Amino acid sequence: MVALYHKHRPQNFSEMIGQEHIVQTLTNQIKSERVAHAYLFSGSRGIGKTTAARLLAKAVNCPEKKPNSVEPCNNCEICNEISRSSSIDVIEIDAASHTGVDNVRENIIENALFRPTKSKYKIFIIDEAHMLSTAAFNALLKILEEPPEYVMFILATTENHKLLPTIVSRCQRFNFKKVPFDTMKKHIENIAKKEDLKIDKDVVERIINKSDGCVRDAVSLLDQIMAVNEKHITAEIASVVLPTSNMDEIIEFIKTVLNKETSKALIKINQLAEEGVDMKQFAYDVVEILRIMLISKSQTKLTNTAIDLSKDTEKELLKLNKLVSPVEIIKLIDLFMARQAEIKMHAIPQLPIELAVVEWSTNKSESPKNDDEDKDNSKNEEPKKEEEKNDKEEKKSLTERVKEIVGMESSITIEEIKAKWDNFIDEIEKQSASLSFILKTATPAKMNGGALIISVNFNIHKDKLMSADCRKKIEEILSNIYNTKIRIDATVDESEMENKKIDNELQDLTAAFGGEVVN
16 A cells, blocks of 8 residues: 555646745756756755755656746656666665765766666655765766766755855755645645545644654644544544643643742642553653744734634633743743653653653742833832741652652662662563673662662763663662662762772783782
């Protein structure tokens, strides 16, 4: 079965979306027969670079084009071969897997010496061109500068800045843009119509928002949703592929965070987790709303934000904007983005979000203020005293709450850890020889709250233990053996390192005099 994004891949310039400025320039060049010998297509993934390269290859080589038309016929042998990526005159090279200079010499330079078999041009499409090595670029440089008249190069890259300036300067450059919201919406709805599929408006908008301007991602998401084999896709059906959060709950959560109502925020997080809400998606939605608030901070209304917001929701967001400054929104976005990246590493998915809430609530910066707050501060002296009292009580209960949720305090002692340490090492050895080697030379030093501090001899050992995969594996095995959740941290034994340094210096000094150290 053909993937949906292959099935609906543009076969003519008129079918390309979101890149009108590039299509116009290329078609004008084809019409006037003034095509360049080298092109550089740069931009994000999945927005049409390779598609445009194939269309250009077909357009300049198609012998059956209609008079005064730049569009390939898509019926002749040459067009069909290029569409199937089987043309011997249009060579597609994945630079990510052919990075070396030998590949460039064999696949490009030597091949370019021979004229095309059927077509007017022999065309080399080099995908992910930035992956070529410096030596490969240098080998390519000469032929790129003075290619035979029948050769054309099309380089595609997602990282334009990694290309050598000498390569870039010899190409005509085209920067592909992410596809705008409205354009993508029409495209998805058009594909759904062709597939005889009814899809709700909010599902379409969720697909677009999730794809972040990438056409291929958007169509792939639609393909996944269609796999449920339903002719009418509702938000409930789509939630299997596109987990989402209730907008009102997100806004209410942000409101409690801004007001530093930490207990409420923590309770809300755990309530959502118990209901099966995807925490990674929830964190993403929180960041998304904060971004909208930041963008609209200087406006009186929310402009096109790629989210379908109700009037009541818009009013609520505008009210929230008055509670916080742009600088504070930026800090919150940074905080939640950092914690969101940690969610997949934790056995408790809601933990990073809880930590973000606590971190924000204990921030020493001033609490959010209403824009009209400084009109009459004197009237608020008494309420402030009461509020400070409530804050102290809230922080006290919060500490206990965080301990309960996060598992910061554990009743297990370091003596109990040491008693079963050999069992732990045996279990580690079954799963990872390299980890067991490090841990055999390490020492369980102490318990710090719910964290086991492991003392190692070298920084490289510490880095290995604290890498995401290793830490997760160690913590899982520890939890199974000791029947309680245990986190780990690693520290380097400085005294041991100093002893090793002294021993090495003594060895060097003794060897200089022709002797040796006897223990």
